[in-house]
Amino acid sequence: MAAKAVIDAVRDELVAQGIVRKPAVAGDEPPCWIEPRNGVPAPGEISEGGDDVEKGDLAVLGLWMAPGIPQEPFVASTIRHSVINIEVRVKKAPIAIDLENEIRHVLNDKVDWTMGGLHLIDSLIYREMQPLGRSNQAFTYDFAYGFHHYVTAP
DSSP: OOHHHHHHHHHHHHHHTTSOBOTTSOSSSOBEEESOTTOOOOTTOOOTTOOGGGOOSSEEEEEEEEOOOOOOTTTTTTEEEEEEEEEEEESSHHHHHHHHHHHHHHHTTEEEEEETTEEEEEEEEEEEEEEEEEOSSOEEEEEEEEEEEEOOOO
16 A cells, blocks of 8 residues: 555544544534645635635644655565654644644554554554744644555555
């Protein structure tokens, strides 16, 4: 299974758990973008060419593929370690801490489980939350998760 499918499975799981929503779907949860071309919009912003329903009032998330960890010989053809970076832009810093805790509860330290329809060997925090920047628009943080999963034939 390619990393792109892993990134979709992460968002699907976070949607299923009620933590985020897809940007085109109205709701109270913050929108979660997958590799947005122009970066993650700040809370209250609409992406270029977007619709008002895509706006997140207090928080907006973005998922990005990150460099994974190569597996040792004779394993790399069957097992992959994909890493997904999660960027969080919020109006107030404590919102990011709450979101990170909710996501940690869903994704961290799980073994032999199904995430968003994808069977995983395990998942674990890869990089703890760190601040990326602060501006009049938003506080921005990111963190990452690693996912061991089997490779399927193309």
